[in-house]
Amino acid sequence: MKITDKQLNELALSKQEYQLIVKRLGREPNHLELGLFGSLWSEHCGYKHSKLLLKTLPSKSDKLLVEPGVENAGVIDLDDIAVVMKVESHNHPSAIEPYEGAATGVGGIVRDILAMGARPIALLNSLRFGPLSEAYSKRIFEGVVSGISGYGNCIGVPDVGGEIGFSKAYSGNPLVNAMCIGLVEPKYMARAVTGEPGNVLLLVGADTGKDGIHGASGLASQTFEEGREELRPTVQVGNPFLEKILIEACLELIQSGDYVGLQDLGAAGLTSASVECASKSKTGLEIDIDKVPLRESGLSPYEIMLSESQERMLVIANPEQVSKVRRIFGKWGLEATKIGLVTNTGNVIIKSSGEDQADIPVELLTDPPLYEVDGSKPNWLASLQSVDLSKILLPPLGVIETLIKLLDSHNVSSKKWVYEQYDHHVQTNTVIEPGRGDAAVLRLKGSKRAIATSIDGNGRLSFLDPEIGGAIAVAESCRNISCTGAIPLALTDCLNFGNPETNDVAYQLNRSVKGIGDAARKFDVPIVSGNVSLYNESHGQSIYPTPIIGALGIIDDVERITGSGFVSEDDVVFVLGSDQFDDNYNNLAGSEFLEVIHGLVQGQPSIDLDFEFNVQAVCRKLISKGLLKSAHDISEGGLLSTVAESCIIGGIGFRMVKLTKQRWDIAYYGEKQSQIIISVSRENINNAISIIKAAGIPFMELGVVGGNTLDIGNDGSISVKTLSDCWYSSIVSS
Amino acid sequence: MKTGIVIFPGTWSDKDCMHVFRDVLKQSTEYIWHQETDLSQYDCIVIPGGFSYGDYLRAGAIARFAPVMKSITDFAAHGGLVIGICNGFQVLCEAGLLPGALMRNDHLQFRCQWVNLKIESDCTPFTKTIDRSSTLRVPISHGEGQYYASSDTLKELERDDRIVFRYCEPNGDVTKESNPNGSVNNIAGIVNISRNVLGMMPHPEKACEDILGSSDGLGIFQSILNSTSK
Numbered sequence: 001m002k003i004t005d006k007q008l009n010e011l012a013l014s015k016q017e018y019q020l021i022v023k024r025l026g027r028e029p030n031h032l033e034l035g036l037f038g039s040l041w042s043e044h045c046g047y048k049h050s051k052l053l054l055k056t057l058p059s060k061s062d063k064l065l066v067e068p069g070v071e072n073a074g075v076i077d078l079d080d081i082a083v084v085m086k087v088e089s090h091n092h093p094s095a096i097e098p099y100e101g102a103a104t105g106v107g108g109i110v111r112d113i114l115a116m117g118a119r120p121i122a123l124l125n126s127l128r129f130g131p132l133s134e135a136y137s138k139r140i141f142e143g144v145v146s147g148i149s150g151y152g153n154c155i156g157v158p159d160v161g162g163e164i165g166f167s168k169a170y171s172g173n174p175l176v177n178a179m180c181i182g183l184v185e186p187k188y189m190a191r192a193v194t195g196e197p198g199n200v201l202l203l204v205g206a207d208t209g210k211d212g213i214h215g216a217s218g219l220a221s222q223t224f225e226e227g228r229e230e231l232r233p234t235v236q237v238g239n240p241f242l243e244k245i246l247i248e249a250c251l252e253l254i255q256s257g258d259y260v261g262l263q264d265l266g267a268a269g270l271t272s273a274s275v276e277c278a279s280k281s282k283t284g285l286e287i288d289i290d291k292v293p294l295r296e297s298g299l300s301p302y303e304i305m306l307s308e309s310q311e312r313m314l315v316i317a318n319p320e321q322v323s324k325v326r327r328i329f330g331k332w333g334l335e336a337t338k339i340g341l342v343t344n345t346g347n348v349i350i351k352s353s354g355e356d357q358a359d360i361p362v363e364l365l366t367d368p369p370l371y372e373v374d375g376s377k378p379n380w381l382a383s384l385q386s387v388d389l390s391k392i393l394l395p396p397l398g399v400i401e402t403l404i405k406l407l408d409s410h411n412v413s414s415k416k417w418v419y420e421q422y423d424h425h426v427q428t429n430t431v432i433e434p435g436r437g438d439a440a441v442l443r444l445k446g447s448k449r450a451i452a453t454s455i456d457g458n459g460r461l462s463f464l465d466p467e468i469g470g471a472i473a474v475a476e477s478c479r480n481i482s483c484t485g486a487i488p489l490a491l492t493d494c495l496n497f498g499n500p501e502t503n504d505v506a507y508q509l510n511r512s513v514k515g516i517g518d519a520a521r522k523f524d525v526p527i528v529s530g531n532v533s534l535y536n537e538s539h540g541q542s543i544y545p546t547p548i549i550g551a552l553g554i555i556d557d558v559e560r561i562t563g564s565g566f567v568s569e570d571d572v573v574f575v576l577g578s579d580q581f582d583d584n585y586n587n588l589a590g591s592e593f594l595e596v597i598h599g600l601v602q603g604q605p606s607i608d609l610d611f612e613f614n615v616q617a618v619c620r621k622l623i624s625k626g627l628l629k630s631a632h633d634i635s636e637g638g639l640l641s642t643v644a645e646s647c648i649i650g651g652i653g654f655r656m657v658k659l660t661k662q663r664w665d666i667a668y669y670g671e672k673q674s675q676i677i678i679s680v681s682r683e684n685i686n687n688a689i690s691i692i693k694a695a696g697i698p699f700m701e702l703g704v705v706g707g708n709t710l711d712i713g714n715d716g717s718i719s720v721k722t723l724s725d726c727w728y729s730s731i732v733s734s
Numbered sequence: 735m736k737t738g739i740v741i742f743p744g745t746w747s748d749k750d751c752m753h754v755f756r757d758v759l760k761q762s763t764e765y766i767w768h769q770e771t772d773l774s775q776y777d778c779i780v781i782p783g784g785f786s787y788g789d790y791l792r793a794g795a796i797a798r799f800a801p802v803m804k805s806i807t808d809f810a811a812h813g814g815l816v817i818g819i820c821n822g823f824q825v826l827c828e829a830g831l832l833p834g835a836l837m838r839n840d841h842l843q844f845r846c847q848w849v850n851l852k853i854e855s856d857c858t859p860f861t862k863t864i865d866r867s868s869t870l871r872v873p874i875s876h877g878e879g880q881y882y883a884s885s886d887t888l889k890e891l892e893r894d895d896r897i898v899f900r901y902c903e904p905n906g907d908v909t910k911e912s913n914p915n916g917s918v919n920n921i922a923g924i925v926n927i928s929r930n931v932l933g934m935m936p937h938p939e940k941a942c943e944d945i946l947g948s949s950d951g952l953g954i955f956q957s958i959l960n961s962t963s964k
Contacts, residue, residue, distance in 0.1 A: 149844050153875070154785045156746025241788025245743050333743060423846045423875040425940045426783075428750045433947070443945060445753070558945060 003034070010214055011038025017369060024364050032302045032350065032358045036365055039268035039306055040275060043534050046368035049500040050532040053373060053513040061526040063489060070280075071191060072115045072264065074528020075184075076490045078554065081444065082186050083451060084118040087126075087179035087494040087550045089533035093235040094176040098143025102176050103151035103238040104310050109180040110157065111264035111313065114247055117190030117254045118182025121427055122442055123152055124455045125162040125178050126494070126548045130171030132410060132731070137166075140174050147238075148178070149421040154240035155247065159422035160430055160440035162455055166410045169459060172538025177494045177531075179455050179550045183444075188254050192273075194281040194316050194342040195260035201274065201287065201340040202322065204329050205246045205265075205312040209295035212236035212269065212308025242311040249332040250313060258324040261316035271305045273314045274340070275348055279366040284345035289352045291339045301350060301357045316342065373500050375507030384464060387602040389585040392665075395597050399664055399715035402597060403640055404726055406669065409596045412637040413730035414648075436649065437563040438483035438633055441555065450558040452486030454551050458636070459544030461590045461605045466508040468605045470515025470547050472673060475612045476635060477551035478523055482616040483631040483676060485561045485623035486553025491520060493530040493549050498542030500534050508545035509534075516547055522609040523616075525551075562623050564632035565649030566679050571629050571705040573646075573654065574688075575639070577615045577675040579698035583662040587670030592636040597665075607673040615674045618695040622678065627688045629679045638669035642677050643702070644710055648724045653707035658700055664715070679705055735962040738766040738776040740806070740822075742797045745784035747819065750939045754955055755780075758942050761959065768800040777962040778815040779806055781822030783875070783937060793836060793878045794824035803829050815859055815958060816931045820876055823923070823933030832926055832933045833891070834883030836876075840916025844877040848947070849914055849936055851922055852902040855895045858925050859961035860932045860954050869906050870899070870950040872941040874914055879935040881917035881924075891924055899923035899934055 008018055011034065021037050022028055029037060040046055047054065059067060065075040065082055073086035090105025106123060113120045125148055130137030152159045157180070194201075212235065253259055261281075263273045270292070278285045289301045295309070315336060317325050322338065329336040343349070348365065350358040395402060406412050419434040431450060432441035439454035456477040462469025478488040493516060498505040520527055536543040555561055566573070588594045589603025622628045630650065634642045647654050660667035680688045692699050711717040737755045741748050748765060755763040766773070773779060786797035797803065803825070810816050810831055818826040826832045839845055851870040853861055864870070883891065891897050899922040902908045913920045915935070923934030938951025 153844055153846075153877070154744070154788065156784060239788070241744050241785060241790065244746065244785070420847050421844045423844075425846065425873045425875060425937070425946075426746055426750065428753060428940055428943075428946060431945055431947075445757075 011035065012042055013038050017041065020369060025360065030358065032305065033360055035302045035306050036271050036358060036360060039271045040365045041368035042268065043532065044267045045272050047532055048368045049371050049373050049534060050495065051370050053510060056513060057517045057527045058521045059526050059528065064526060064528060065186060065189065072112045074490060074492065075116060075189065076528065076552065077186065082184050082189065083552060084113050084116045084182040084184060085179065085490065085492050085550065085552050086112050086529040087177055087455065087492045087548065088112065088531040089494050089496060090176045090178065091174065091496065091533050091536055094144055094174055095140065097235040098140045099147040100235050100237050102144040102147030104236045105176050105178045106148055106151045107238050107240065107243050107310050108266050109178045110155065110243065111266065113180045113182035114250055115190060115192060115262050115264040116182065116184060117188045117262065118184035119251055120157045120180050120182045120247065121429065122181040122440065122453065123157050123159040123178065124453060124550060125159065126455045126457060127162065127164045128170040128175035128459065128546060129166050130168055131166050134171060137171055144174065144176055145418050145421060151238055151240040153423045155244040156426050158424045158426045158430055160424050160442065161434055161453060164415050164418065165459065167459065167544065169544040172541065173536045173543050175496050175543070175546060177496070177548050179492065181453060181552065190254055190262040192263040192277050192280060193261040194277045194283045195318065197283060197342050197344040199260055199316050199318050199342040200322050200338055201285065202315040202317060202325055202336040203292060203312060203339045204315055204334055204336045206239065206242055206309050207293045207295040208304055208307045209309045210299060210303060210307065213303055213306045236308050236310050238310050245332045245334060246311055246313060249329050249334055253315065253325060253328050256324065256328060258321040259315055259317045263314045265312040265314060267308065269306055269308045275362055275365050277314070277316060278348060278362045284343035284362060285340055285348045286343050287340035287350050289350055289357065291337060293335060293337050301352045305350065373506045374510045375503035377507055378504045384602045385604040389588050389603050392585065392588060392598060394663065394665055399668060399712055400718050402669065403644060405596055406592060406637045406641050407644060407723060407727045408730045409592060410731055411592055412641055414728045415731065416728055417731045431558060432484060432561065432563055436565065438480040438631070439486065441484050441561055443558045448557050450555040450561065452481040452484045452553045452555060454480035455548060456480060457546050457548035459546040460601055462512060462546060463544040463601065464590045464603060465605050466511035466545050467515035468607060470512040471519040471609060472605065472607050473547050473549040474516055474519035474523065475607055475609065475673060477549040478525065479616055479633045481551050481553035482620050483562065483564065483633050485620055486555045487620060488523060488525045488551055488553045490528045490552045491525050491549055493527055493547060495532045496536055496543065496546040496548065497534050498537045505542055512545055512547050519609055523613055560624050560626055562628050562631045564646055565630055566646045566652050566654060566705045567629040567650055568681065569706040571679040571681050572685055573677060573679045573702045573705060574699050575675055575702050576619060576678050576692065576697060576699050579700050581660040581662065581667035582670065582672055583666050585666055587666055587672045591638065591669065591671040593638060593665065593669035612674040614695060615676065615697055618692055618697050619676050621691055622688055627680060627684045629681055632677045634675040634677060635671065638671050639675070640668040644723050646677060647710050647720045648727050651720065652705055653709045653711065653720050654703055654705055655707065655711040656703040656713060658702050659713045735761050735777045735959055736775055737761055737763045737778045737780060738773060739763065739780045739782060740766045740768065740802055742768045742786035742800060744786045744788055745782055747783035747937065747939060751780050751782045754939045754942045759955055759959060766802060768802050770802050771805045773805045773809045776814065778958055779809060781816065781818040781825055783820030783822060786821055786825060793821060794828035797825045798829040807831060810931050813928065813930055815962060817860060817958065818933040819937055819939065820935055823935055824878065826931060826933045831931050832924060833887045834881055836878050837880040837882050838878050839880050845914055846873065846875045847914060848873050850902050850904050850912065851899040851936060852906050852908060854897045854900055857895060858898055858929050858932065860957050861898060863957045863960050864953040869902060869904060870953065871948045872936045872938050872951050874936045876935055879915040879917065881921045883918060888919065894927065896925050897921055898925055898932060
């Protein structure tokens with residue numbers, strides 16, 4: 001067979017990789033066989049540029065039931081119940097067809113959780129777009145939000161949290177990261193295994209069509225430029241109703257115990273689902289491609305094996321179980337079609353019309369070449385970091401006008417327009433819902449406990465320092481759940497980067513993973529699952545390196561939690577983490593203030609992980625003792641934006657008593673890490689202060705809650721109503 | 735009291751309703767599969783929220799043909815209590831058990847938010863124990879919740895005191911701003927002529943415990959309990 005560059009390009013395989021395939025196989029692969037290699041060796045499935053780095057991340061914990069990378073998602077043991085969590089990207093499909101791209105991103109991550117035997121109980125999203133002033137970005141933004149809404153609402157899984165950022169760095173390449181959390185009783189945990197030879201492969205759910213072919217290899221594993229419209233057929237189309245039925249039918253099957261293995265069909269469809277199961281069980285497979293139910297006639301074996309049609313699962317059962325499996329799926333109106341057998345050959349054999357179309361050792365398919373990824377620090381980065389921010393002049397705007405500008409900035413403003421389109425109450429566990437706290441809190445029915453979850457990342461900071469930015473992403477996600485009172489238990493990561501074959505991106509990816517690992521080790525929280533999305537660039541421009549971290553924490557008493565809004569008149573507000581306004585101009589590095597007011601993205605971000613850890617610990621302690629009325633961490637927009645948000649969310653004013661005598665821009669709008677705004681009722685002040693002092697954490701009294709204005713001494717005051725109107729109405733689409 | 739909760743393919747608030755009846759109110763409660771036809775053992779039937787059959791054609795348009803719906807029609811005709819919530823309300827309208835229709839929200843978006851409900855009638859088995867002067871704080875979660883009925887139907891509904899809930903401000907004022915979906919006359923829930931079939935778009939089952947932000951919805955289920963206790 002003649003292999004053309006075009007064919008290799010379609011599969012994102014290099015010539016060297018092709019030669020490696022020929023060498024290992026001892027012959028030239030045919031077209032179908034090459035397709036199998038291309039899919040499984042793709043970045044999306046094979047992690048060839050990231051696996052060696054990912055191995056450096058901490059993943060051990062006595063609370064883990066499954067090690068990362070072994071199953072579809074990480075599993076955290078909470079004694080009688082286990083929590084499953086994972087985040088995954090759907091960036092490239094969303095850039096081409098935002099509604100279906102985002103919708104199927106949700107569907108895919110839900111099936112990952114389902115494949116563990118868990119009922120999906122919460123969704124979160126981390127999204128990045130170009131500025132809404134750009135027509136293309138606005139269309140993508142609205143399409144993605146409707147896609148998540150359309151799919152998530154239909155399947156009855158609440159969308160409880162997330163974050164959205166806007167920057168020109170994402171103009172041609174939006175980020176759509178979807179995270180899902182599930183619950184499973186440990187005894188019902190499912191695995192992606194084949195069991196013994198003789199077991200039967202059953203395909204359930206949707207018929208297979210032409211959609212999504214080359215999704216994993218062609219779309220997700222290389223950059224794309226002009227003519228992206230032509231790639232639309234590589235985007236899958238979702239059917240959330242079918243997904244909902246599939247969830248219920250699979251959970252019923254799992255409860256029955258009448259099956260051996262379960263696997264979702266995601267990237268690279270039937271190919272990766274079946275081969276991964278066989279690889280784990282060290283068995284072989286024989287698949288009769290003619291048995292696969294098709295949506296349309298005329299699909300080739302190649303297309304069938306690589307199709308990424310949605311809402312399909314692979315069930316492996318022993319011969320006695322098959323009729324029971326069929327009965328359960330039949331009740332839900334679904335077919336379970338026998339498409340093949342588990343064998344002892346160690347090879348995957350694909351048959352059509354009675355003839356072998358492909359015959360490859362499973363271990364070759366699941367053993368892609370792994371590349372070291374590292375680069376040197378680019379000169380442009382060194383100069384961005386060393387810019388002297390002390391030369392920044394005070395803006396001509398006053399304190400209040402600056403505040404309004406920041407609250408109106410889409411990165412800071414409320415995302416209510418978005419989350420009101422997502423059901424966040426279904427399943428009746430949501431105790432802190434979007435817009436009320438720094439993290440979502442879900443009760444665990446039948447116990448006093450609750451879980452908290454948040455998803456975070458800051459591309460701008462990672463751009464300015466990938467290592468620090470990675471560490472800050474971990475710190476912020478843990479800080480957010482700590483602000484509700486939860487102890488961080490586990491993390492999941494989604495690494496969104498450009499082309500790793502370039503020096504700059506290789507450097508970013510390498511350092512970012514180091515920063516994430518360092519912070520996770522410091523906080524003693526394992527990274528239990530994750531996903532890597534590379535080649536995020538358009539028109540030669542790479543996105544900001546954007547590691548996204550999802551965090552999960554546990555709360556022992558669901559009554560002992562805090563939201564981010566101020567609560568009552570006369571409560572006293574403190575800054576946890578500082579005993580004075582810091583006039584270090586470096587706090588402006590990578591800040592929202594610097595970009596919005598001065599149009600600059602520069603400086604050297606920093607974080608002290610030991611200090612961060614201690615600040616979070618004392619915040620949790622104060623909450624667990626019932627001493628806090630609210631807690632809200634300082635992030636984008638700085639101290640004053642954070643205070644303003646606490647006013648808006650609580651619907652109550654605040655009088656700032658402690659005022660800066662130095663540079664107000666740095667004091668009020670700098671983004672120093674490890675700072676939390678807390679409010680305390682008068683009778684608890686002494687108790688709270690003694691705990692903070694005992695922990696050796698600096699703090700300062702900032703002011704008093706009350707009235708209906710935000711009052712900043714001589715710098716003026718503004719009504720909470722005005723702040724509120726500005727913050728809530730900034731992202732309102734026409 | 736024995737309650738049955740209907741499950742169509744695509745229903746999702748079945749478990750939330752089960753939690754309220756079984757775990758919060760400690761009542762005997764069962765699921766009813768959409769192909770079931772014998773409802774003789776139940777005192778109350780709940781048609782919960784969700785996207786029955788995906789609601790791809792029109793919300794509730796397919797579910798009305800499910801075998802269970804004919805039995806529910808008979809059950810209602812003999813005075814049994816039926817409450818349709820969200821998708822359940824849409825199904826009841828499609829099935830002709832309630833007048834009017836639910837159209838797409840006037841702003842064309844799905845909307846999940848807290849709303850306040852004014853109790854327009856306490857003369858129903860679903861509201862009889864609720865203080866009429868109070869308002870209920872409960873969430874909505876729908877894309878097709880804009881209630882519409884002809885002016886003749888509206889006149890009948892008003893005349894017969896069959897409008898049970900209207901969207902309102904926290905103080906009870908019925909305003910345009912408090913209407914989340916453009917429903918005619920802010921209508922959020924109605925009953926049939928015999929007053930034993932209620933349809934409402936908001937989700938009272940999501941507001942039955944203080945920890946969830948409101949327990950105002952519980953009054954509706956307690957009224958049902960009170961009405962069926964013999």
